[in-house]
Amino acid sequence: MDALAHALLGATLAQATSARCTVLSPRQCLAICVSSAVFPDIDFIGFLVDPLRFLAEWHQGPTHSLILLPLWAALIGGAFALVGRRKAAFLPACVFAAVGLASHIGLDLMTAYGTALLYPLSQQRFWIGSLFLVDPVFLLIALGALVASLRLRRPWPALAGLALLALYAGGQTLQQLRASDIARQWAQANGIAPVRVAALAQPLSPFNWKLLVVDGDHYHQAHLKLDVGAAALPIPGTLGELARAYRSPQQMVWQRRHRYGEDADLQPQVQARWHDPRFASYRRFAIFPALSRIDHGGETCIWFTDLRYDLPTLPDTFRYGFCRGSETQPWRLYRLRYFSADSRQGLD
Numbered sequence: 001m002d003a004l005a006h007a008l009l010g011a012t013l014a015q016a017t018s019a020r021c022t023v024l025s026p027r028q029c030l031a032i033c034v035s036s037a038v039f040p041d042i043d044f045i046g047f048l049v050d051p052l053r054f055l056a057e058w059h060q061g062p063t064h065s066l067i068l069l070p071l072w073a074a075l076i077g078g079a080f081a082l083v084g085r086r087k088a089a090f091l092p093a094c095v096f097a098a099v100g101l102a103s104h105i106g107l108d109l110m111t112a113y114g115t116a117l118l119y120p121l122s123q124q125r126f127w128i129g130s131l132f133l134v135d136p137v138f139l140l141i142a143l144g145a146l147v148a149s150l151r152l153r154r155p156w157p158a159l160a161g162l163a164l165l166a167l168y169a170g171g172q173t174l175q176q177l178r179a180s181d182i183a184r185q186w187a188q189a190n191g192i193a194p195v196r197v198a199a200l201a202q203p204l205s206p207f208n209w210k211l212l213v214v215d216g217d218h219y220h221q222a223h224l225k226l227d228v229g230a231a232a233l234p235i236p237g238t239l240g241e242l243a244r245a246y247r248s249p250q251q252m253v254w255q256r257r258h259r260y261g262e263d264a265d266l267q268p269q270v271q272a273r274w275h276d277p278r279f280a281s282y283r284r285f286a287i288f289p290a291l292s293r294i295d296h297g298g299e300t301c302i303w304f305t306d307l308r309y310d311l312p313t314l315p316d317t318f319r320y321g322f323c324r325g326s327e328t329q330p331w332r333l334y335r336l337r338y339f340s341a342d343s344r345q346g347l348d
Contacts, residue, residue: 008142010037015149015158036100056285065119073098130172132201183211217259222252245312261291
């Protein structure tokens with residue numbers, strides 16, 4: 001999730017366990033928990049080095065591993081003890097660092113990105129998809145609990161906030177199961193025996209979900225609003241268009257996407273680019289890969305996306321692919337920058 005959610009959760013955990021701060025002061029416990037809760041996202045530095053390897057291998061990899069958590073906790077605790085010149089603070093600092101790190105890993109696990117929990121023993125990524133990257137309800141609960149705990153100087157508001165956050169996360173998981181059932185019912189009604197069905201949390205409302213029905217190389221997707229009785233916020237502009245794209249089960253619009261595009265004549269060329277050895281990192285990353293678009297003009301470009309992250313009414317998110325000027329020139333690897341139409345970054 002976003003850095004603010006991680007920081008608020010770390011701070012709330014510190015407030016809830018403030019009675020355990022004996023060797024350390026409450027402020028020190030708070031500082032260690034917050035810094036540890038945001039530490040795993042230090043891997044964002046990798047984006048500046050290689051955006052594709054960052055996307056597929058580095059982000060939510062080593063710094064998000066439960067196997068390596070003791071190492072990171074020892075490094076953070078050791079740094080704190082060294083700066084403060086207090087050897088006795090090392091073990092307590094390690095404990096609070098571990099709490100902050102674990103909160104970050106657990107929160108990211110609830111999103112759809114995929115977390116390498118067992119790195120370096122396994123590269124497998126685990127994800128649930130019941131919380132969106134930025135969840136206003138989660139942020140408000142955590143912020144309210146933290147402010148109340150700090151003002152009252154008591155741990156119980158933080159404990160109550162953590163309990164409420166757990167209930168909210170559980171409720172979102174139940175909503176996810178309900179949304180998945182709606183997708184399965186649609187597939188059954190349309191004679192589709194899906195390989196996989198997914199329901200992914202979406203922005204702006206806890207009732208918004210993306211439904212994905214996988215049928216071989218075909219994907220069927222729709223955008224669902226579970227609670228049609230919830231009052232719609234009067235959001236203007238682009239966000240308003242996005243909010244209106246989520247509809248009731250009876251009004252949903254199902255769209256079909258193909259991994260290699262719908263044009264049978266172009267599919268062999270698209271498939272060749274998908275299996276290009278230079279694209280191995282993206283193939284490992286993408287769980288629901290599909291052709292994003294093909295550009296013709298001065299150059300021919302073939303762009304792929306992962307449907308997990310694409311939002312209705314907005315450009316596809318993680319767009320990577322190949323371009324060449326003519327049939328005699330080699331294909332070169334590029335990415336399209338976020339939310340842009342044609343702004344490319346070369347990756348070869």
